[in-house]
Amino acid sequence: MTKFNIFSLIKNSLSYHENWEQHWRSPEPKKEYDIVIVGGGGHGLATAYYLASEFGITNVAVLEKGWIGGGNTGRNTTIIRSNYMWDESAKIYEHSLKLFEGLSQELNYNIMFSQRGVLNLAHNVHDLQEMSRRGTAIKLNGIDTTFLNPEQIKEKVPLINLNGRYPILGGLFQPRAGSARHDAVAWGYARSADKLGVDIIQNCEVQGFDIKNGKVQGVKTTRGNIKTKKVGIVCAGHSSVIADMAGFNLPLETVPLQALVSEPIKPVLDTVVMSNAVHVYLSQSDKGELVIGAGTDEFVSYSQRGSFDVIEHIMPPIIELFPFTSRLRQLRQWGGMTDCTTDRSPIISKTPVDGIMINCGWGTGGFKATAGSGNVFASSLAKGEMHPIAQPFSIDRHYDGYLIDEAAAAGVAH
């Protein structure tokens, strides 16, 4: 694998960029693999990469129905943060953030992780109470966080409107959080995994499983049957469809989530700004586009697009908080399918089928977990036992009630 750096770039420039290697192969599927990963998104590719790099398991295939990184990996708003309140969440998201911090170097592929910080806003007393609780918990978990008063917020985000319909009373800021180039995360993992021997097989749709006596024996695909004793299902919005093929149900609802970007403009916003009360989720990409997270549709759907009213309803809050956005133009909108659990926490778990593990339920916030999720899932697949960080995220919690309720933790107004 050609090492990427300024020297190889110059060297290849001199040969008119005619000699760059392909970043990953397009191999034919083999008859048998030690482990098959279903789903070539960021989480699946990360899983494959860590299986090869940390556990030396390289006879691995990643099966992707379409093209790698084409689902939610390429459709999110690219935010990475770990400011979660519950210990279980804090552990996995922080694990992920730490991996992201060294990922460009580890993969030798610039994923452009930029720690420009994430700012959560408080608009009322209840928000402040909740923020104090969350902030204290985050700090006690050893994760960076600072409380900012309105003046400090204005300094950091000069174009924000502090005195709108819902005045800004304070904010919680995570300096190490930020954004990354989402596609590059998938491509970087793919390139390194491929180099270590993993077969990334695109345009290969899984159509069923060969299961005998409750044990998985292989995977049936549009490109033939593949034998394997271990399968990791990592396919987000399609998880319940794939699980159904393996004969079990998942406590998931798949709903479309939308996002949009403005036309590119010169830098106006250096950090990521989030407000639950006013429903704003905004950052500016390196290209200059304002990246705006919209909401989910209220109905279940597998179509990768959402309803217009969701887009329509995100505009007034954006203008309320950032009045200058009114004269900008929307460039593009798109949707992804989010697999939501009842407690808005993921499922990383064994399944009723021996040999099949599943990693899903990341819902509306999976991108930030890509590295950590792939890492602990790889460990779980390699060892046959769930990684300690993954253990609380078992499917069983939906039966025994041990929920990690990030939805509830967002709090409600009194």
Next chain:
Amino acid sequence: MTQKNRLPKGGRINRQKELSFKYDGKNYIGYDGDTLASALLANDVHLVGRSFKYHRPRGIMSAGVEEPNALVQLETGEYGEPNTRATQLELYNNLTAKSQNCFPSVKYDIGAFNRLISRFIPAGFYYKTFMPNMKGWMFFEKFIRRTAGLGKSTGLPDPDHYARKTVYCDVLVAGGGPAGLVSALNAGKTGARVILMDEQNEMGGWGLTSPNMQIDGKKAIDWISDMLSKIAKLDNVQVVPRCSVIGYFDYNFLTAVERVTDHLGAGNGGSKPRQRFWRIRAKQVILAQGALERPMLFAENDKPGVMMSSSIRTYINRFGVLAGDNIVITTNNDTAYFSALDALNAGAKVTIIDIRKDLKSDLLEKVNEKGITVHKNSAIVNVKGAHRVKAVEMMKLSDDGKSCIGEKREISCNLVGMSSGWTPTVHLYSQARGKLKWDEQRTMFIPDSCQQNVQCVGGCNGTMDMSDTLNESAVSGVKAGKLSGNKSVSATKHKAVSHTEQPPRNLWIIPGEKPITRDRKHFHDFQNDATVTDILLAGREGYLSVEHLKRYTTTGMATDQGKTSNINALAIMAEYRGLTIPEVGTTTFRPPYSTTTIGAIAGEAVGELFEQDRRTPMDAWHKSHDAVYEPVGDWSRARYYPKNGEDMYEAVQRETLATRTSVGVMDGSTLGKIDIRGKDAGKFLDLVYTNVFSSLKSGFCRYGLMLNEHGMVWDDGVTARISENHYHMTTTTGGAGRVYEWLEELHQTEWPEMEVFITSVTEQYAVATLNGPNSAKVLSKICKDIDLDNEAFPFMTFRNGTISGIPATVYRISFTGELSYEINVPARYGLQLWQEIIKAGKEYDICPYGTETMHVLRAEKGFIIVGQDTDGTLTPMDLGMNWIVSKKKPDFIGKRSFARIDTSRQGRKQFVGLLTDDKNIILPEGAHIIESKSIEPHVNMLGHVTSSYMSPNCGHSIALALIEDGFNLKGKKVNVATIEGKVYSASVVDTVFFDKEGKRING
């Protein structure tokens, strides 16, 4: 001032009305009817901007929505706007605009340094470098961010206002060219309600570009006005110019944006909105959006002065502008010949470079006759000139078209027109989930099938012949009218002068002097500076799928969304992979079709109309008594009433003491109120509350807890039984809407068989709550018809009566532990009630108090506030409220979850009181109870402080907390850590701090 390139006659401009405008600091004159682009070209200004990545000089390339280059910074100050397409910007008097993405000027741009290093920065170069470490990337990123972006935002609030409109129609026709006009006329004749929209300032589309084409025996330009007058006679057809249909969603829901007053100039819109956003539900849709010309990918094809060949024609015929007088037109098809002829007629010298080998067209003879030289089987290999085309260099093509051969010839010129075929505007069709098929002969994706009620006509349908277009449009118009339930009529018949097209030669890459990877740049996506070699590099590196290609090279991601680049990029990738174009696939067309003002989408829902600031009927009194407010959900509630310069702490201490000493009054109008009626109302409430309401006697009240399906508390409140089949429920202020929707959902989806009627009545009643030992005395002064004796009117009952003549319902319930009356009156009497109470209470020093004092008073009694003391993870048992959970009821929401292992286990987080060792320390809410005495990362967290106040009635600070196994910790010490890193010691106690025996409830 002369307009050098303005023709002496012709065009749709009003030469009587001169408009002055300023571009890059220089003054120019244009005419009414110009776009900024046509006015600049009239003044011989071609160089208008710098490209995104390499900062190459760029000129005006098109005459419409597809423009990738001519994006300008329009106006300054609050009306300023970045990235405006000069080709769509109608000129108005005193317009001011600047070129973008260049410093210090468009001619001398520092960013052009990137051109020097362009060899080192191909597609995706940033993935391969700038990564010594995290800090390193963030260092480089700063510079990248500054050079990226296009125009500048004003950073100021928008002075304009916008409107939204929702309409229903039988037939929506998108596009007002010849096809659209015929469609609308025919649909209109069926009697259908038709809306015809076009993004231009006038209808006519392609007809305005080719005004002399013969249609139905007339010149196109006359035929158009003929059609428009026929349409104008139909009352059922609405014609909307300056309106772009931009989105096509499910069930024929479409969006459009109308530029109502933009053309009048900044700030001249008067009372009219700047833009209007249309939401349209159409029974039938006809897409008549035409087709867009494709650029030809020869070396240096991005120089200012290189434009689409059809645009040259548009500028001549529509604006009376000949953008250059020495023109080279290069093409692979016939359409460019018409541009050549029009340019010649307008007085230009024209040379044609046709990449086709064997030409036997009547057109060829025609242009030869006129003295135009046609170089066959030839191609441009270089364009000379820095800020404007000076000449092209031309060579012969090899047989396979893969290389150039023979002598290089230079042809001097000041304008180049290019055409590489046409792309039907199938964006909306694709948004509608219509499937496309590839027409190899004509190299275009054309509509195939769609589940929605939509038809495509004309260029949009791949129908390039005018007669065919008009007749297919007529039939489609009639069909759409009929399918939307109107009468059948016969379609109009049309005949236009036809031209038999010679087949095009499809060379997606025009070869240069050197092999493509070593040649000068051949751009395919102009705004994003994506070149042919970028596509080849993506292919070489394995980014083979269209989506990978798009993301790796950024092709199609610019503000024009790939309108001119898409097919070229697909074709080159297909060629690289040895596949057909449909095998490579097409990317998804996403809304909006053209970029749309965010303010327009928001419409009127901004500023004061953003979200209502809800106020209670007593608000005038609070305001005039200097209340400090607190936002609670949508409401603004009085938080406290400071006197004599008190701060919140002092005011709340005074209010808290005064209420327990004598009497206090609070505005409780925001409390959620839901009226529940029907013969199954009791049964319904039994299922949504943990305790029993069907057994409640009329005239009595009961406190209830609502759980979610996980058995967790999510709302509470007192519900009274008014009569056998009638209950009055109260909820938390913030929960009112949520609870109401939940009850409706339950009724409609879970228990539709029940006879229950649920009505939100929150705003119907104003509520004043009297609290304190003297509350009965105050009330008795103004309420003579209710016996307030404790036995006659016991706790947890209600009575109807009158208060100073106002009909009222008085509830004896208490959120303070004091003798308390909650007085409900019709909302319109709220202020009067409040004033009567204040007057009557004067002799007892009645103290109005706000939400903060309410919090302290209830905390002294250990009453929970849902959402503050609970967080959706607590059962009634965790709150020590086992008494409220019915053991007898067969079912209620949440009951089944009590059987879960985690829900029923010992040692869960439990609700307790905390007393700090130092009575003056008020713990911060949100502080955490930790296992050790000092803070170290990953210290075990046992719970947190939910409520914390100084209690003047206890003479001690008090706190409520959730702690693991809290009930068993009572009497023990715990450590409480704050966000600042301090640790306090506190004792775990009972949650009731004051009046533990509950004696004060009866005064």
